[in-house]
Amino acid sequence: MEDGRQSVTRVTLGALFIAFLKVSLLGFGGGLVWARRITVEQGRWISEEEFADILSLCQFMPGPNVVGIAVCAGAMLRGLIGAIAAASGFLLIPWTVGFSLGVMVLHYAHLVVLQNILRGVSSVAAGLLIATGIRMLMPHRHHLQAIVVAALAVGGIGFAKLPLLVVLFSLAPVSIAVAAFTNAKAQ
């Protein structure tokens, strides 16, 4: 399975479990920021390119994308058992803790100060997510068509408020066609 992969670090199952446990617990408002930080920047288990690949694949699949990142990263590094280790890390402990905690505090869900804290955290989380996207775009900064497509996606969802599926399924074919054309021209 590891044919064609550039990074060949042997990652232990325990490390995978812990990595996605962290992604899960730190992942306020979506674990994507942390998934990339831990697997690409800190661990160097997965290349920038491979991470973008995995995320593209997960965007087109139903379900929670970050769980998908865990499954695919685990599968990439250690096959089926790796996928199970990563997904378990992401789910088991955070689910148990979060569920018990949640059932206990359901009575306090209306506290204003709690809501204010959450809003502050969300504001920061939004900024982190934007920065993660910009970082992922950096390797492609010399490809004009990539910048244009990314800008259209941002504009379509962030500003024109089109539904995700509309943007995904209208922009993707165009972008693929442009890539095919560029590829044909290069050969």
Next chain:
Amino acid sequence: MNGHSIIIALTARLALLSSISFGAFPTVLPDVRTFVVTTHGWMTNQDFADFFALAQAIPGPNMILMMSFVGWKVWGIPGAIASALATFGPPCVMYFTAYRLWDRLRAASWQRILRAGLVPVTVGLVIASGTVMARAADVGWQAVAVTLAASVLMLLTRLNPLLMLVAGGVLGGLGLL
């Protein structure tokens, strides 16, 4: 409906919805609400909204947690576990199968083209979801400034993002945002 058929109905519904939740689980939330509040009357709208807010507040697998609260309300702990499994099980199998397929065909030249085409879309969607989150959370210019500051600090420094999240929570808790 007796207990068993209730939990089977809920689990089957969640498994179906998680299998078609293209663009992440929030896209099918309206359908879950209709099913558990309007169709079956298992909980009130307020319960449903509280579960949503709470799941957002707890770090971890938010939507899976939210569905667990829904299952818990319907049928206690077994309901919570069944709902969690139904929410992440089917997508996990699909993710794994799709990844294997994708990996096997890695050398194909069409895959390189596909990849080159898809990555900019994906990256654009990441930035877009950041702006959508910001729009929901940032009610005033102070909050917008916090979002921008977090973005810039993340790009230009090696500051731990956790510190930034804590700082955001403190500013919010003090009523400054």
